[in-house]
Amino acid sequence: MKNIIxxxxxxxxxxxxxxxxxxxxxxxxxxxxxxxxxxxxxxWDPYANTSSVQIAVATEDKDYTLSDGSVVNMGDEVVDELKENDTIGWVFTDKDQALDGVYSGKYYAAVVIGEDFTSNMYESVTNGFQGSSITYYENEKKNAIAPKITDTAATTLQTSINEKFIEVVASTIFTETNQLSADLKNSDGIESFEDKLKEINASLQAYDGMIDTFIQGNEALTASVNSASDKIPGLSTKISDTAQDVTDTNASLTASQATLAGFNTDVQEALNQVQASLDAVATDLSNAGLGDKAKVTAESIAQTKNDTEALIAQLSTLQQTLEELSRQEAENKQQQLQDVTDEQKMALDESGEQSTESGIQIPDIQIPDIQIPSDIQLSEETKQQIQAALDAIQSLQNGAGDITTALNTIQGAISDIKAEQGSDASKIANDVKTTIDSDAAGISSTLSGCKQSIENMKGVYSNNLVPEMSNVLDSMSQALTNVTNLLNNLNSTLGNMGLVFDGVETTMSGLDDSLVQIQAVIRSVSSELTDITDKLDAAGEDEKVDVLMDILEGDPETYGEFFAQPVSIETEPVYEVKNYGSAVAPFYTVLALWVGALLLVSLIKVKADPDKLDHPKHHELFFGRYLLFFVLGQVQAAVVVLGDIFLLKCQILYPGLFWFAASVTSFTFSMLIYALTIAFGDMGKAFAVVIVVIQIAGSSGTYPIEILPDFYQKVYIFFPFPYAINALRETVAGMYGSTFETALSELLVFAVAGLMIGLVIRIPFIRLNHFMEKRMEDTKMM
Structure with a gap:
């Protein structure tokens, strides 16, 4: 402590x-x-001098003649009102000079009143309320703030013109109603007028009943929409199931194609085997030598019999296959596909019927018809060819049966020869030879016919039947693929229908609300008309005119003034500040204290001389020199506060607290900047400059923080300016709760941060700072 002092x-x-x-x-x-x-x-008060901001005014409005012969010009009236307005420097000239002045920068803005300004005001009732307009030209290049001031002037002008416009329109309307009442007094139109009122009332009551009907219809429609919407999930499930059935059918068809390929191979092999058997039988008969050699004949006959039995088996298989084809399996597949299509159409019909019952105009969902290819059925020619093949097979089977019978006879004869082998053997052999010779001729003839039939069958099968069946299966597969895609698209369409139903329900709800509001207005007007007609019915002939006069008559000017400003605004200031200079005094006072602390560290050394001290410690050197900075900072705060109060005469409701807040602010700023400088040297000074640059733009000192960019809104709470400004504002405009104490407490957090930087964080950087200072001295410039 002794070293510090x-x-x-x-x-x-x-x-x-x-x-x-x-x-x-x-x-x-x-x-x-x-x-x-x-x-x-x-x-101090920039808006008090807006009369120096020049805005040109030019009018091209033409005179307008009223029904009574008087001439008016509302454009000239606007100009006369502006001449009495000294808040802006209005300059009255013609259009060309006004525009030239705006472009040259002589004027900040220009107002040009059009030639139909007055006529549009007085004829607004008859021309569909087409409003009058002015053209506003603004030079935004000349100054950044001036356009905001001229915009305010333009808005004020527009408000004034709008008030004048409404006043004229309302006055015109009530003038006409007064004229109507006068006409009624001077004519016999009271009866007609009363009838018109009753007709209007009757129409309004009819509209009221019509709205009730609409509301009831909307309720029924909403219920139907909800019912239809509830059925959509079930319909979607049904479509999904149908799509799965079609997919399974297509898979079965694919398997049928594979089966057809295998069957084609089997049939070809069967036909080849039958042909080989026939050739073997013919060869065996030829090799038999017509019974000359019994043993050889017996062996050949046995082989021929075996081949013939194999032929009969192959013919039976081929016959079963062709009979299966003759059952028109393709037609069955076609019928199955048609059933799927019919089921899908029924599902769509249900949806259409539901939308019809609901009375909703649902967007038409176009589902193309599923066209079953005509070639998916076997042609008549193919059927005839299959039947011919079946007849040929039957003929082959009959021939094979004859061959078998003959071979059995020959085998029996040969068996008798083998059994006898005696004196009668020669006779039996002759009989066998005779039998073989007689049967062999028939067998050969039958074999020739069978071979020709086999050749014909191979041609029919290879050239007609197989290609026909392949085309049938391909057509069926393509049709089923199209059906699957169609069902998937339809399922997606049903999802969109659900959204349509939701939208219809929302629309109906909003429509009901609108109808109820319209109905309330109609009933209110109808009630008023009923009261009027009741009064007219109860009044005598002489009294009816008086009743209507009370309703229609009024002062047009009074009505016009009322409708021009039906609502008035009374401003009640909260924390009133008498001028703009007092409002910005907290910001510029805080800024001056930061600048003062920067000047102190720039011109006064922050490091104390340890010579002539008794073993000084780091914290003693720190606080010893800081006391000088603290005293000078407090003098700065006192000077700026005294100037704000007595020199500028700023509005400060609590001068003592204003000085106290400035004193705390000076202490915080001097401590923080002093600590940054002693810890980081010139880098610390530079950092203090960066901090003040950021805070000038983003501390909410002039503009509300809410309208600044997001960056400033996120970082401003980490800087000391906002808290110091808030504390000073409390003393300028008025206190609220503990805002003043809270702001100062938050501000002192930065003083604590300065102590941490100067006493703790500084220690690791001492040698580095010393090294940098030596290097800067070596430059002979820094």
Whole structure:
């Protein structure tokens, strides 16, 4: 503690002994205040001098003649009103000069009143309420703030014109109603007028009943929509199941194609085997030698019999296959596909019937008909060819049966020869030979016919039957694929129908609300008309006119003034500040204190001389020199506060608290900037400059933080300016709760941060800072 006081007293004595140093110190205490005072004064009341902002006004409005012969010109009236308005520097000229002045920068803006300005006002009732308009030209290049001021002037002008317009229209309408009442007094039209009122009332009551009907219909429609919407999930499931059935059918058809390929191979082999058997039988008969050699004949006959039996088996298989084809399996597949299509159409019909019952115009969902290819059925020619093949097979089977019978006879004869082998054997052999010779001729003839039939069957099968069946299966497969895609698209369409139903329900709900509101208006008007007609019916002939006069008559000007400004606004200030300079005084005062602290660290060394001290520690050197910065900072705060109060005469409701907040702010700023400089040297000074640059733009000192870019809205709470400004604002405009104490407490957090930087964080950087200072001294410039 002794070293701290010693350093401070040494610094004070040094200033007192050195005149120039003392002058500089005094200047450091006053210069920051000038920064605040000049900025506050320049912003003292900028909107009080808007009369110097020149806006050109030109009118091309033409005179308008009223029904009574009088001439009016509302454009000239607007000009006359502007001449009495001294808040803006209005310059009255013609259109060409006004536009030239805006483009050259002579005028900030120009207002040009069109030639139909008055006529549109007075004829608005008859021309569909086409409003009058003015053209506003604005030079946004000349100054950034001037357009905002001229926009305000233009808005004020527009409001004034709108009031005048409404006043004229309302006055015109009520003038006409007064004329109507006068006409009724002077004519016999009272009866007709009463009848018109009753007709209008009857029409309104009819509209009321019609709206009830609409509302009831909407309720029924909403219920139907909900019912149809509830059925959509079930319909979607049904379509999905149908799509799965079609997919399964297509898979079965694919399997049939594979089966057809295998069957084709089997039939070809069967036909080849039958032909080989026939050739073998013929060869065996030829090799038999017509019974000359019994043993050889017996063996050949046995082989021929075996081949013939194989032929009969192959013919039976082929016959079963062709009979299966003759059952028209393709027609069955076609019928199955048609059933799927019919089921899909029934599902769509259900949806259509539901939408019809609901009375909703659902968008038409076009589902193309599924056309079953005509070639999916076997042609008549193919059927005839199959039947011919079956007849040929039957003939082959009969021939094979004859061959078998003959071979059995020959085998029996040969068996008798083998059994006898005696005196009668020769006779039996002759009989066998005779039998073989007689049967062999028939067998050969039968075999020739069978071979020709086999050749014909192979031609029919290969050239007609197989290609025909292949085309049938391909057509069926393509048709089923198309059906599957169609069902998937339809399922997606049903999902969209659900959205349509939801939209219809929302629309119906909104329509009901609108109808109820319209109905309330109709009933209110109808009630008024009923009261009027009841009064007219109860009144005598002489009294009816008086009743109507009470209803229709009125002062047009009074009505016009009322409708021009039906609502008035009364502004009640909260925390009123008498001028803009007082409003920005907290911001510029805080800014001056930060600038003052920057000037102190820039011109006064932050490191105390340890010589002549008794083993000084780091914290003693820190606080010893800081005491000088603290005292000078408090002098700066006092000077700027006194100038704000007594020189500029800012509005400050709590001068003592204003000084106290400025004192705390000076302490926080000087501590933070001093700590940054002693810890990081020139880098710390640069960092302090960066901080103030960011805070000038984004501390909510002038513009609300809510309208600044997102970056400033996110980071401004991490800087000290907002808290210091909030504390000073409380003393300028008025206190609210504990806002003042809270703001100062939050501000002192940055003073604590400065202590941490100067006493703790600084330690690891001492050697680095010393090294950087030596290198900068080596440059002979820094």
């Amino acid at each position: 010693k350093i401070f007293l040494s610094d004070v004595r040094g200033l007192m002994k050195n005149f120039f140093a003392l002058v500089i110190a005094i200047g450091l205490c006053i210069i920051p205040s000038l920064y605040a005072w000049f900025n506050i004064y320049s912003n």
